[in-house]
Amino acid sequence: MTELPTTTTRKMGLVIDLDTCVGCHACVISCKGWNTENYGAPLSDQDAYGAAPVGTFLNRVHSFEVQPAATAAQPAPAAQLIHFPKSCLHCEDAPCVTVCPTGASYKRVEDGIVLVNESDCIGCGLCAWSCPYGARELDLAAGVMKKCTLCVDRIYNENLPEVDRVPSCVRTCPSGARHFGDLGDPDSAVSQLVKARDGMDLMPEMGTKPVNKYLPPRPKDTLEDQVDILAPLLAPATEDPGGFLGWLDKALDKLPGGSA
Amino acid sequence: MHPAPSVILFTTLSGFGFGLLVFLGLGYPGVTGWMAFVFYAIAYGLAVGGLLASTFHLGRPERALKAFRQWTTSWLSREGICAIAALLVMGLYAFGAIFMDRTWPALGVIGAVLSLGTVFTTSMIYCQLKTVPRWNMPLTPVVFLSFSLAGGALLAGQESLAIWLLLIAGAVQLAYWWQGDKAFAASGTTMASATGLGGDGATLRAFEPPHTGSNYLLREFVHVVGRKHAQKLRAIALVMGFILPVLLLVLPVDSNLVKHLMAALAVVAHMSGVAVSRWLFFAQAEHVVGLYYGKR
Numbered sequence: 001m002t003e004l005p006t007t008t009t010r011k012m013g014l015v016i017d018l019d020t021c022v023g024c025h026a027c028v029i030s031c032k033g034w035n036t037e038n039y040g041a042p043l044s045d046q047d048a049y050g051a052a053p054v055g056t057f058l059n060r061v062h063s064f065e066v067q068p069a070a071t072a073a074q075p076a077p078a079a080q081l082i083h084f085p086k087s088c089l090h091c092e093d094a095p096c097v098t099v100c101p102t103g104a105s106y107k108r109v110e111d112g113i114v115l116v117n118e119s120d121c122i123g124c125g126l127c128a129w130s131c132p133y134g135a136r137e138l139d140l141a142a143g144v145m146k147k148c149t150l151c152v153d154r155i156y157n158e159n160l161p162e163v164d165r166v167p168s169c170v171r172t173c174p175s176g177a178r179h180f181g182d183l184g185d186p187d188s189a190v191s192q193l194v195k196a197r198d199g200m201d202l203m204p205e206m207g208t209k210p211v212n213k214y215l216p217p218r219p220k221d222t223l224e225d226q227v228d229i230l231a232p233l234l235a236p237a238t239e240d241p242g243g244f245l246g247w248l249d250k251a252l253d254k255l256p257g258g259s260a
Numbered sequence: 261m262h263p264a265p266s267v268i269l270f271t272t273l274s275g276f277g278f279g280l281l282v283f284l285g286l287g288y289p290g291v292t293g294w295m296a297f298v299f300y301a302i303a304y305g306l307a308v309g310g311l312l313a314s315t316f317h318l319g320r321p322e323r324a325l326k327a328f329r330q331w332t333t334s335w336l337s338r339e340g341i342c343a344i345a346a347l348l349v350m351g352l353y354a355f356g357a358i359f360m361d362r363t364w365p366a367l368g369v370i371g372a373v374l375s376l377g378t379v380f381t382t383s384m385i386y387c388q389l390k391t392v393p394r395w396n397m398p399l400t401p402v403v404f405l406s407f408s409l410a411g412g413a414l415l416a417g418q419e420s421l422a423i424w425l426l427l428i429a430g431a432v433q434l435a436y437w438w439q440g441d442k443a444f445a446a447s448g449t450t451m452a453s454a455t456g457l458g459g460d461g462a463t464l465r466a467f468e469p470p471h472t473g474s475n476y477l478l479r480e481f482v483h484v485v486g487r488k489h490a491q492k493l494r495a496i497a498l499v500m501g502f503i504l505p506v507l508l509l510v511l512p513v514d515s516n517l518v519k520h521l522m523a524a525l526a527v528v529a530h531m532s533g534v535a536v537s538r539w540l541f542f543a544q545a546e547h548v549v550g551l552y553y554g555k556r
Contacts, residue, residue, distance in 0.1 A: 003333055018457075028470070053473055060470035062552055064451075069461035081467060082457055086552065095390070101327035101337035120326055123319015126336055128480065129261075132391045132449070134549035137476040143319030200456040203548065205448050206390055214456055 004097055008112035011184030012150055013090050013211035014170065015193055019218050021177035023061055023083030027169035031059040031087070031148075034168035039153045040118050044141035056139045058148045059087040059169055068219070082217050085178070087169070088135035088148035089202065089210035090114050096127035096136060096147075104145075112184070112211060113152055118144045132206045155180075183211050261392065262483045263542035270314035271382060272538050274343075275404060276531065277307025278375040279412025281350050285372030287365065288418050296357040302415065304347070304354075311343060335388055339381035346374035379408040386541075393447035394440040394545045399432070403541075406432045407534055414505065414527055423509050426530070430502030433537060437494060444546055444556070454551045466554025482550040486543025493536055501533020 035058055036042040045055035062084040068077040090107075094114050097105045104120035105127050107113070116127075121144040128136040128145065136147045151167035154160060164171055170178040181190035190213075193199070199213035240246070280303040284291075291299055315321045328344075330337040350371035356362040383404035386395040410429040413422035451457075451464055458464030505526035513519045546556045 025470075054475055056476070057471075062466065062470050063468040064455055064457055065465050065467040066457050067463040067465075069463075082455075084455060084457075084552075086470075098333040099336065099388070101330050101334045101340065102323070103326075103330050120323070121320065122323045122327055124327070124336065125317070125319070125480065126334075126385070128476070129547070130389055130391060132454075132548045134477045134481070134552060138319055138480075140476075145319075202456060203449055203453050205453060206548075216456060 004092075004094060004107055005109045008092075008107070008109055008184070010111045010182045011090075011092070011211045012111040012113060012155070012181070013183045013190075013213070014087070014150075014167070015179040015181070015183070015190045015199060015213050015215060016085055017177040017179070017197075017215040018082050018084060019177075019197075019215060020175045021061075021083040021085060021173075022175045023063055023081075024174065025061050026172050026174060027085055027178060028057060028059050028061055030168045030172035032057055034151060034154070035146075035149070039149055040116075041139055041142035041144055041146070043146060044139050046140055054140075056137045056146050058135075058137070058146060059085060060134075061085045066217075078220065080217060080220060085169075086133060086135070087212075088114060088150075089133055089208070089212040090148075090150065092209035092211060093207060095130040095206075095208060099126045099130045101126070113150045114147065115149055115152065116145050116147055118142070121145050132203050132208065133210075150180075183213065261542045261545040261547060262480050263486050263539050264317050266313045266316040268535065268538045268542060270310045271404070271541075272310070272531070272535050273306045273313065274310025274382070275379055275408040275534070276411040276415060277303050277305070277310060278343075278346065278378050279408035279410075280415040281307065281346065281375040281412070282372045282409065283412050283416035283418060285350060285353060285368040285370075285375065287363065287368060288416055288421075290363060292357045292361045292363065294358075296354065299416070300350075300354040300358065303350075307343070307347065335381055335384040339378060339385060342374060342378040342381045346371060346378050349374055376405065376408075379404050390447075391548050392545045393443035393449070393548070395541075396447070397436075397439060397443060399436045399439055402432050403429075403436050407537075410502075411530060411534065414523075414530055417523070419509050419523065423506055426502050426506050426509075430498060430506075433498065433502070440544070447548070449548045449551065451551045451554065454548065466552070469553055477549055478553065478555075481547035482553060482555045483543060484555070486539065490540060490544055493540055497533050497537040497540065499533070500529045501537055502530070504533075505530040 032043055043056040043058065045053060047053050048055065064082045064084055065079050066082055067079045070077060090112055094107055097107050097114060101124065102120045102122055104117045106115060106117065108115065123138055123143045123145065125138055128138060136145050139146045154167060155165050157165060166180045170180045179190050179193060182188045183190055185191060194213045197215040199215050201210050202214060284299055284303060315324050318324060327337055328340050331341050349367060353364060353367045353371050356364055380401055383401035387400040390396050406429040410422065410425035413425045455464070508522045508526040511522065513522060550556050
């Protein structure tokens with residue numbers, strides 16, 4: 001049914017830390033891998049090895065440049081590069097669900113995850129039109145709409161070790177920039193993180209009430225002087241080599257002709 | 261937005277078809293027999309042809325019947341139901357007029373209301389989308405309804421009424437362009453609200469897109485090529501769609517043949533003008549997702 005539930009028992013979602021994301025795109029690749037091999041139609045590519053390859057992805061990383069305004073304290077602040085992962089935000093008031101003519105799009109009451117029943121999807125694309133975040137992509141091979149499932153086939157999967165029961169992107173992120181949990185529970189780790197770091201909504205004026213939150217980047221600090229923090233680590237471990245090399249060194253020193 | 265030929269054809273043709281059905285249902289002209297057959301053949305050709313064209317943009321057209329289920333929330337579903345109901349009711353009315361030489365006015369009025377309702381529900385599919393500020397305006401259904409009525413009156417041969425309806429539709433078109441050009445700025449959605457970045461007077465710009473090639477989002481929502489000649493196309497749409505047809509209708513002519521030829525020319529001009537306007541309706545519509553790419 002395309003009527004949205006008035007409340008959901010839990011609000012499972014992601015918290016994405018724009019301060020720590022390094023823009024490696026590992027989440028993009030692991031998402032593509034997991035979701036091609038598991039739930040629903042595979043994420044197809046067209047002309048994958050040709051001149052104009054395109055493909056379906058559920059998670060993409062944009063990059064933005066922020067040039068802070070000059071202040072008295074910082075007359076020439078350095079620009080910041082912010083990597084910006086974007087996938088379905090599993091909105092509480094999801095417009096993509098209500099516009100669906102077939103009932104293929106739905107929001108689950110038990111955990112708030114927005115899913116597509118691919119056997120009912122006619123591929124009209126209206127849900128993608130209604131999504132302000134570009135979270136939905138029509139798969140050209142399958143002709144049905146694809147979107148982030150919050151790895152619904154991982155998070156409850158008892159065949160996986162417990163550490164793997166999180167979305168693939170969260171499990172993969174090498175910088176710990178992605179967090180998964182119940183944002184409806186004020187005591188959960190993700191809710192606490194959002195509270196501590198002033199987590200924000202994307203396009204709040206759209207009234208979609210996204211569950212996923214973004215943690216804003218912290219302002220960069222500045223170094224007083226140029227300090228070579230690597231120098232002590234790069235210094236030779238010993239000035240006087242021993243063993244065979246030490247003997248060779250001494251033996252060569254004794255030969256006439258001097259050394260460099 | 262990508263101006264898909266199937267959707268432009270659908271909204272344009274079915275707009276004319278259902279517009280004509282409105283007038284036929286109300287008894288303007290109150291035709292029976294062979295004359296009625298010709299009128300209904302044109303109306304059904306346009307309306308059904310348009311509906312069929314709309315299924316071409318589906319990823320899974322063989323499942324199109326499933327689209328009638330969610331009328332409680334979905335305007336697309338409501339449109340489908342309204343269209344089928346209008347075609348069935350008007351089909352019954354047409355059967356009476358063509359084969360039994362009978363007209364049932366009550367049935368005709370119901371059919372006319374359903375036909376107008378189909379055009380309205382079509383327009384609401386676009387009007388409901390907050391993500392496309394140029395469509396998310398009360399003027400959007402007014403455009404669709406006024407165009408459909410003007411075209412319907414023209415096709416139904418209601419010349420004196422058609423002149424006024426064409427003038428109204430032309431004025432609505434101008435108002436829609438005038439308001440639409442300000443809609444994106446008025447919506448308040450910017451790259452800053454989309455990303456939450458760039459506060460405290462900082463400058464924000466899209467540095468690098470997530471992918472080197474194109475993708476579904478850029479193809480569907482960030483279609484810039486179609487807008488290149490927007491001002492010229494607007495002039496063409498206005499002249500062909502409204503000014504020329506009105507002139508052709510008001511020019512005094514003696515010969516009946518010339519009068520019919522000029523009316524036919526007015527129909528062709530109007531249809532091509534509306535098709536150009538509908539192209540711009542899609543091509544100029546900017547989806548907010550473009551902001552993530554630094555594009556509109």
